[in-house]
Amino acid sequence: MSSVWRQRPTMSNFHGPTEDISQFEHVRRRHVGRYLSATVIVAIGAWIVTAFVRGQIDWSIVGQFLTVHSIVLGLANTVLMTALAMMLGVVLGVTAAIMRLSANPVVNRAAGAYVWFFRGTPVLLQLLLWFNLALVFPNLGIPGLFEVHTVDVMTPFLAALLGLGINQGAYTSEVVRAGLLSVDQGQYEAAKSIGMPRLQALRRIILPQAMRVIVPPIGNELIGMVKLTSLASVIQFPEMVHSAENIYYANNRVIELLIVAGIWYVVIVTVLSALQTRLERHFARGAGRSVQTR
Amino acid sequence: MNPIVKAVGVRKSYGTFEALKGIDLEIERGEVLCVIGPSGSGKSTFLRCINQLETVDGGALWVNDELVGYRRAGHKLYELSESEIARQRLTTGMVFQRFNLFSHKTALENVTEGPVQVLKRNRKLAEAEARDLLARVGLAYKCDAYPVELSGGQQQRVAIARALAMKPALMLFDEPTSALDPELVGEVLAVMRDLARTGMTMVVVTHELGFAREVASRVLFMDQGQVIEGGLPEQVLGTPTQARTREFISAVLG
Secondary structure (H helix, E strand, O other): OHHHHHOOOOOOOOOOOOOOOOOOOOOOOOOHHHHHHHHHHHHHHHHHHHHHHHOOOOHHHHHHHOOOHHHHHHHHHHHHHHHHHHHHHHHHHHHHHHHHOOOOHHHHHHHHHHHHHHHHOOHHHHHHHHHOHHHOOOEEEEOOOEEEEHHHHOOHHHHHHHHHHHHHHHHHHHHHHHHHHHOOHHHHHHHHHOOOOHHHHHHHHHHHHHHHHHHHHHHHHHHHHHHHHHHHHHHOOOOHHHHHHHHHHHHOOHHHHHHHHHHHHHHHHHHHHHHHHHHHHHHOOOOOOOOOOO | OOOOEEEEEEEEEEOOEEEEEEEEEEEOOOOEEEEEOOOOOOHHHHHHHHOOOOOOOEEEEEEOOEEOOEEEEOOEEEEOOHHHHHHHHOOEEEEOOOOOOOOOOOHHHHHHHHHHHHOOOOHHHHHHHHHHHHHHOOOHHHOOOOHHHOOHHHHHHHHHHHHHOOOOOEEEEEOOOOOOOHHHHHHHHHHHHHHHHOOOEEEEEOOOHHHHHHHOOEEEEEEOOEEEEEEOHHHHHHOOOOHHHHHHHHHHHO
């Protein structure tokens, strides 16, 4: 009831309207917690830095191996594999997402089964399966027309590409599906009303708008992929970690070479993050809200 | 000339709810038909059946002398393919209650999308026509604005231009002013009034009885999935013969 709060006793710092406080100085609240947490963080940071500086790390070795031939080759392989596996993942993901929204139960469930299997098993296991495919299918091809020995074809490169890309597609399809569902039903209807068939409406109207929702998690997955490629070292794919390992097996400079690889990973991820921000800005057009940078 | 829309016993159900309980109706070319009625009366559903955003469950519907959704061969009706349905939709233009402009495209791109992508027309020509259309709805200066930068009334006028760009034989309006702030209703109705003057065939589902009285050549009152009565505006709105129509009109006029 309004009459109740009107009758509440006045608070101690309530001053009557007769006293003029408009000229008083404003004193800001003191953020004790912020100073405290900042101090703790700076202390921890300083401790980590000194640990690395004083530790048994020969930084000249790090500098020396940063641009050595096999590391640069590993870096190139990492970048190449990331790009190709991600492309395969996005193509498969978009296809599977569209299939999952299909009215045809067979198409729909096939896509569901794909996601179920490849999300359900570890990617390391999948890499090993592809690499050892010859144990199940000794030959590939159409019998009589052309055939190849699986061992000859299934190089570490191809096994890594299939393992990483197909696994990625299963995750990407869920991201794309969420994006497609985020677009208002009215957009499909408007596309239909100007005579667009379903696939054209998806390509021209729905997907571009879904991209706003899809790009941030895909960027996240791409960055994940950069590092996931290191798993391919177990099937002898010569990416960066594999190169670093080969060097430290020879010279025993384990931490130094891991730092070399680490530096390059951070560089790649930094570049990709910047690209992602630009891409998000592109797909945010017409969304009424610019990308939050802070 | 044959009527542009002919409905015979059109039925539509959602589960156990019967949205349309057998609609018989003919709409002549050049007519401006206003459909009024309480919400849930089936008026929007009927409109959406005309351009196949809904499929009919029973009866038959012809638009522009074509059987909607089916091809007759002998004594059987074969369901049309998706691309044939898309082609049939080209006869009609649709304006939605919630505008549904393509939010990633500018006003001009919204209008050119259909002509360029669906009708495969030359982009330059389509753009010139789109500019004319936007000028016609009073938005020549908003060609490069995204929908989010436009008011509701402006968005709806762009939506009308987008539908007109496909050169439809029939324009459908599904409560085009219901989502608008009161002060913006007038500008959209003005555009529709101009369109009616050009002789465009229009079916307008609306709650704007004033507009219906002034612009409609015929008013139809629907309730509970049926056409209750229809006739000249002054007759249906002024001296309705059915009790339900009278109740509805006095409720709307308050």
